Amino acid sequence: MAKVLILGAGISGHTAALIARRKLGKNHQIEVISPNSNYQWVPSNIWVGMGLMTPKQVKFELAPVYKKMGIAYKQAMAISIHPDGDNNIVKPYVTIEYLIGDKKDSQENIEYDYLINATGPKLNFNATEGLGPEKFTDSVCTYQHASRAWENLQKCLTKMENGEKQRLLIGTGHPLATCQGAAFEYSLNVAFEINKRKLNHLAEITWISNEYELGDFGMGRAYIKRGGYITPTKIFAESIFKEYNINWILGAGVSKIEEGIAHYETLDGEYHTKEFDFAMLIPSFAGSGMKAYSKTEEDITSTLFVPNGMMKVDADYTPKPYEEWDASDWPSVYKSPLYDNIYAAGIAFAPPHAMSKPMKSKNGTQINPTPPRTGMPSGVIGRIVAQNIADKILTGTKDHKHKASMSKMGAACIVSAGYGIRHGQAAVMTVYPIVQDWKKYPKWGRDIGYTVGEIGLAGHWMKLFMHYMFLYKAKAKPFWWMIPE
Amino acid sequence: MKTETEKTIPYSESSYATEPTRWTKFWRRSFIFQIFRFFLLNLKIMRIVVGGHS
Numbered sequence: 038m039a040k041v042l043i044l045g046a047g048i049s050g051h052t053a054a055l056i057a058r059r060k061l062g063k064n065h066q067i068e069v070i071s072p073n074s075n076y077q078w079v080p081s082n083i084w085v086g087m088g089l090m091t092p093k094q095v096k097f098e099l100a101p102v103y104k105k106m107g108i109a110y111k112q113a114m115a116i117s118i119h120p121d122g123d124n125n126i127v128k129p130y131v132t133i134e135y136l137i138g139d140k141k142d143s144q145e146n147i148e149y150d151y152l153i154n155a156t157g158p159k160l161n162f163n164a165t166e167g168l169g170p171e172k173f174t175d176s177v178c179t180y181q182h183a184s185r186a187w188e189n190l191q192k193c194l195t196k197m198e199n200g201e202k203q204r205l206l207i208g209t210g211h212p213l214a215t216c217q218g219a220a221f222e223y224s225l226n227v228a229f230e231i232n233k234r235k236l237n238h239l240a241e242i243t244w245i246s247n248e249y250e251l252g253d254f255g256m257g258r259a260y261i262k263r264g265g266y267i268t269p270t271k272i273f274a275e276s277i278f279k280e281y282n283i284n285w286i287l288g289a290g291v292s293k294i295e296e297g298i299a300h301y302e303t304l305d306g307e308y309h310t311k312e313f314d315f316a317m318l319i320p321s322f323a324g325s326g327m328k329a330y331s332k333t334e335e336d337i338t339s340t341l342f343v344p345n346g347m348m349k350v351d352a353d354y355t356p357k358p359y360e361e362w363d364a365s366d367w368p369s370v371y372k373s374p375l376y377d378n379i380y381a382a383g384i385a386f387a388p389p390h391a392m393s394k395p396m397k398s399k400n401g402t403q404i405n406p407t408p409p410r411t412g413m414p415s416g417v418i419g420r421i422v423a424q425n426i427a428d429k430i431l432t433g434t435k436d437h438k439h440k441a442s443m444s445k446m447g448a449a450c451i452v453s454a455g456y457g458i459r460h461g462q463a464a465v466m467t468v469y470p471i472v473q474d475w476k477k478y479p480k481w482g483r484d485i486g487y488t489v490g491e492i493g494l495a496g497h498w499m500k501l502f503m504h505y506m507f508l509y510k511a512k513a514k515p516f517w518w519m520i521p522e
Numbered sequence: 523m524k525t526e527t528e529k530t531i532p533y534s535e536s537s538y539a540t541e542p543t544r545w546t547k548f549w550r551r552s553f554i555f556q557i558f559r560f561f562l563l564n565l566k567i568m569r570i571v572v573g574g575h576s
Contacts, residue, residue: 275539285535413571447570462550465563469570487570493550495560521571 039065039430041423042131042149044115044325046071046099048079048412049383050155052419052522055513058106060427068109068147070133074098076511077180080412080451081504083219085183086317087226088191089456092180095504097512106513112137115156115325116144118341120376121332129378151426154348154381155419158322161211165320167294168210174294174316177223178216186317190227193315197231197239203314206299208245210318212290212404217246217254218411220319221274222452227317228281229455237282243311244278244285245301245318247404249396251275251285255406257392259468260481261490267481270466273490277454277464286311288396290404291318306399322407324348324385340375348381349374352389359394364444364474366390370437371422377435380422383415392472412507413448414471416522417441444472447487451500454492463496465489 041057043050046069058067075096084090103110113133120129128148135141160178162169170176175186193203207224209217224244231240244251252258252270259270278285288304299311299318324346329338342348351374353366366389373379381387388408396405421439428434447469455461467489473482481488510520530537542550549555 272540275536276541279536279539279541447573449567449570459553460551465567467567467570469573487566489563489566491559491563493559494553494556495563498556498560499563521568 039150040148041065041067041151041153041426041430042147043067043069043153043155044071044131045155045157045383045385046073046076047155047157047383047415049157049385049415049419050153051076051099051511052416053153053155053382053423054103054108055106055517056420056423057427058108059518060424061430063107065430066109067107068111069099069103070111070113070115070131070147071099072112072114072136074100074112076102078504078508078511079178080500082177082180082183083222083226083453084456085180086175086177086186086190086223087230087456088187092184095180097508102511102513111135111147113145115327117328117330118152118379119146119330119332120152120341120379123330123332123334129376149378151378151429152380153419153422153426154327154379154385155383156325156327156385158384159325159346160320161323162320164323165211165291165294168291168318168320172294173296174210174318176319177219177317178319189315194230194234194236196314197236198234200239202239202241204312205240205242206245206311206313206316206318207242208286208289208318209247209406210291210294211321212247212292212302212402213407214247214319214321215255215407215409216319216322217248217406218409218450218452220244220246220317221254222454223317224283225277225281225452225454226456228283232281240282242281242283244283245289245291245299245311246285246287247290247406249288249304249394249405251278251287253393253406255391255393255409256468256471257394257473257482259466259483259488259490260485261466261488262485263490267485268490270490277492281454288404290398290402294318302398302400302402302404304396304398304404322384324387341373341379343387345387347387348385350381350386352387354387354389357390362390364442364470364472364476367442367444367472369440369442369445370425371418372437380426382418382422384410386418411448411450413522414441414443414446417446420522442470442472444470444474446470451496451503453497453500456497458498458501459494461497462492462494463500464492465496465499
């Protein structure tokens with residue numbers, strides 16, 4: 038009997054748990070450790086941030102689903118990994134700390150045969166002074182944050198309805214932040230709501246981002262067929278922003294937030310401030326902060342993790358200039374190079390480098406997006422990691438039959454641009470592959486036949502449909518396994 | 523939305539951006555046309571999903 042231990046119950050970890058359970062049957066143990074008692078469908082947090090959905094509509098309790106599926110579950114945080122055991126424990130184990138209940142603050146060692154690190158991002162608000170819901174800005178990264186963002190946005194809308202001008206600042210809150218897509222989506226929804234209430238003349242909405250150009254989204258831009266032309270996403274994004282009356286500041290590294298003021302540096306080395314009445318700024322992401330120790334209790338964290346806490350996998354981490362980046366640098370099976378039984382899935386794995394070209398300001402500050410890992414690739418990675426582990430357990434193979442490199446995988450993103458079954462719209466974007474492969478696709482970096490950018494009511498229906506479909510799947514309802522990631 | 527006069531400041535960044543025409547906006551919200559696009563876009567996404575990993 039083998040035990041698969043999964044840290045994290047987000048899109049990647051939860052998918053891995055369900056797939057592993059299905060593949061392995063009852064003879065083998067699956068256990069999930071997560072500090073959250075709920076699963077949340079993160080893409081719909083945007084609508085929580087607009088008051089269009091409640092937190093209850095985007096989440097559900099994990100315990101009953103895991104009980105139904107025969108998956109052990111502990112609500113705790115993983116503190117450290119001991120991949121070789123220690124002087125007293127032969128098997129590898131993870132040390133966890135309970136966060137609630139009778140066992141709060143107590144620690145426990147959980148042994149494993151296979152470990153999947155799917156701990157997701159640490160929302161690194163502290164990397165920017167004054168950033169975050171505890172301080173001066175809002176966020177839509179979790180349903181709790183999004184709920185608070187809606188409360189603050191409502192105050193702004195009420196002031197506008199009383200004739201007071203309001204300045205709204207939306208974008209990225211750190212020079213190396215990622216997840217521009219989520220902030221972009223929120224800015225469009227805010228603009229849509231302001232337009233619906235006929236308050237445009239009282240609203241100044243500004244997009245602030247570390248992207249070199251609009252439409253970069255951390256993917257190094259894309260090209261789409263549109264209106265008889267092959268168009269960069271820069272044109273696509275600028276067009277949407279112009280239509281929605283959103284101004285933009287680009288190449289901006291936000292360095293500090295005070296009450297109502299954002300301080301930022303631009304690539305020309307100049308320092309600026311931007312005043313705001315409402316700000317939603319995405320933080321930089323880091324790994325969960327777990328440590329790792331050898332059998333003799335030596336700190337080996339730096340051998341398993343990169344400095345920001347994300348886990349090293351089968352990627353090429355050799356430092357190289359942008360011109361030498363290659364699609365083959367990206368991992369395909371997400372296994373630790375040091376341990377055959379440790380994997381990292383979703384946002385927890387360390388990318389080899391960015392997708393967007395690194396940019397430095399004249400003062401030497403690096404200001405560029407770091408690579409996004411959206412829901413679709415996160416789910417796919419969780420799936421293939423679970424499948425490969427199941428194959429190892431059931432057949433003894435050392436090979437990895439299932440692969441999912443982001444340089445060979447496509448993704449679809451649906452960017453809501455207004456809610457409403459009859460009058461809403463969303464931008465549907467697909468790219469294939471996610472990471473550009475300039476050797477295989479020398480002209481556009483990606484397969485232009487698979488790359489789509491389109492706005493319309495259909496996109497809104499698709500996002501709403503996916504909300505219900507993926508929550509159905511995550512709850513492991515009948516035939517859940519037929520729904521692809 | 524603001525009027526075109528307010529938006530088009532010559533040589534401003536946004537003045538270089540394209541804008542959708544009335545017909546483009548019409549097709550974006552045309553119920554029947556968007557039902558067709560809904561199914562077609564879902565098929566395109568399925569192609570990507572199916573081919574995305576081994």
